[in-house]
Amino acid sequence: MALRIRSDGRILCAAIHPERPGDIYLNDGDHYHLSVELKALVTEPCEEHMERGEWWWKNQVPEGVVIDGFYLA
Template identity: 40%
Template sequence: MSLRWRKNGDLLCAAKTLPDENDTYIDDRLHYKLSVELKVVTPEDDEWRSGIWHWIKNHPTNSLSSKE
């Protein structure tokens, strides 16, 4: 699954969203590396519906994000 990294920092499923100008496209291979191997991006609990992903330090359930 590919992602769109929006200029405002949002990470979105590319299959569930339309492209915006200035999006950075993250292809399947890089997305696999970021999510499975490096574990630096994680899906929102309702990603199947919302298409929302997070950088791990910005994920709402990450205790580090509330301390920064």
């Protein structure tokens, strides 16, 4: 569940997106804390996530993106 933070600010699933120069790597533990415990980082339901592999800060989800219901509870 690790993440890559790109220099353009996008937060991407490290399992889906290859490393690029300038990426900041966020380890599994920090990702878990931010996404599961705090629900500050959110993503789409699994099927859509596997297509895009992107995460957003909860207050910065782009218009038209439907986040997984887990983050709404």
